[in-house]
Amino acid sequence: MKQKVIITDAVDQACATMLETKGIQAEVRLKLSKDELKAILPQYEGWIIRSGTKITADLIEAATNLKVIGRAGVGVDNVDLDAATRRGVLVMNSPDGNTLSTAEHTCAMMQSLARHLPQAHASLKSGAWERNKFNGTEIFGKTLGVIGAGKIGRAVAERMRGFGMNVLAYDPMLNHAVAERLGIALVSLNELYAQSDIITVHTPLTDETNGLLNRETFAKCKKGVLVVNCARGEIINEADLLAALESGQVGGAALDVYSTEPPSPHLRPLIEHPNVVATPHIAASTKEAQFKVAEEVTAELIEALQGRSVRTSVNSFAIRMAARSEVQSFLKLAEKLGQVAGQLMDGSLQKVVVRCMGDVPKRYSELLSLAVMRGILSKWHSYVNYINASVIAHEMGVVFEEQRSDDAG
Structure with missing residues (x-):
């Protein structure tokens, strides 16, 4: 029986073509209500989306046979990752496909803002x-102040350096040696606010970045600073941005993303402000980018459905690692040991200690620890796997400790 994949957002035809070539049935089902989706989701092992579909916990629960979700694009904030991980559903994205298009759009927005082109x-x-x-x-x-120097942020910095801009960046994951090679000066957020003539954001949406640019942070900026957002709408407090535009503290804003999309009526004063350049979330909307993200996510989804390793999972490194041949025998042993321990247990499980010795076990200690936990938890949970083992253990209040030893045996 053919595996089936549902596609609920408009993606390049390459998705369906690649799936059908591999003997996987692709069904494009756009603009379905939540109830309509719930009724049909049990048919599918795979699900491909863009930013238009919001995959919530109740949809994941309804998708009883779902194994993998593929996001054609970078951000996965429209997927309930906790719920997916809890169910053992692999979530992957296509982080490279729209980098250039988004960077080019950001640079175009910046120049449009500076020269009032629209x-x-x-x-x-x-x-x-x-x-x-x-x-x-x-x-x-x-x-130029770049908040978030990942692939897109770096691409923007590279291009704007070509225009003779001095580039500052804030990114806690970027070290100074890499920044120096890129011609970027790493600074604190407060330094970036104080020194930048233009600020562009390229971070994912997290608890830390939600509302990152707000009344307080605008007050730390140069008067008349220009702000560009082609990342996620919620990173900027839009009401505070409108107030800063009206006071002149912010000289102009270029926005491609919004807290609600399509923008709700309360955002119209911001979008219609004379010093705002606004586009309808089209930074990645080039034919090249849409083909690349569709091709990338579909290729990875096919690998996952066929039980092979993937490189773009966002909720588990374990599946990527588990496919390596040198660790297979250790994985089987670790899971068996966990099953034995589970059977021998008397009373409630409070703490698990996994000690790894020898070269290969030490290198894969985290994965082997998950295998042990999977074996133990299989006594109580039939759906436990490498993705959700640690989540289930945490929910059970089990203390999990991993140890490594240089002793070979």
Whole structure:
């Protein structure tokens, strides 16, 4: 019987073509209600989405045969990762496909903002000739502050350095040696706010980044700072941004993303502000990017459905590691030991200690520890796997300790 994959957002035809070539049935089902989705989800082992579909815990519960979710794009904040992990559903993205398109759009937004291009365009289209009204600013010699120096942030920095900008960056994951090679000066957030003429954000949406740019942070910026957001709408407090625009503390904003999409009526004053350049979440909307993200996520999803290793999972390194041949025998042994321990237990499970000795076990200690936990928990949970073992243990209040030893035996 053919495996089936549901596609609930508009993606490149490459998705369906690649799946069918591998003998996997692809079904495109767009604009279904939540109840309609719940009724059909048990048919599918795979699910491909873009940003339009929000996969909630109740949908994951309804998808009783679901093994893998593929996000054609980078951000996975529209997927309940905790619920997916709890059910042992692998979630993967396509982190590389839209990097260039998003970076190019960010740079275009930046220059449009600095030179008032959309406003001048609209004025001329209306029949006016207002050369003196649209007096812009050069970006050469100005300072660009990049919040989040991942692939897209670095690509933006590289391109804007070509325009003669000085580039600062804040990213706790980037070390100074790498930043120096990229021609980027690593600074604190407060230093970035104080020194930047233009600020662009390229972070995922997390508890830490939600509302990162707000009334307090705008007050730390240069008066008239320009702000660009092609990442996630919620990273900027939109009400505070509108207030900062009206006061002149922020000189202009270029926005491709919004806290609600399509934007709700309360966002119209921000979008319609004369110093705002706004686009409808199209940074990754190029034919090249859409093909690349579709191809990338589909190739990975096929690998996962066929039981092979994947490289873009976002909720488990374990599946990527488990496919390595040198660890297979150790995995089987670790799981068997866990099963034996579970059978020998008398009373409630409070703590598990896994000690790994020898070269190979030490290198895969975290994965082998998950295998032990999977074996133990299989006594109580039939659906436990490498993805959800640690989550289930935590929910059970089990203390889990992993030890490594240089002793060979």
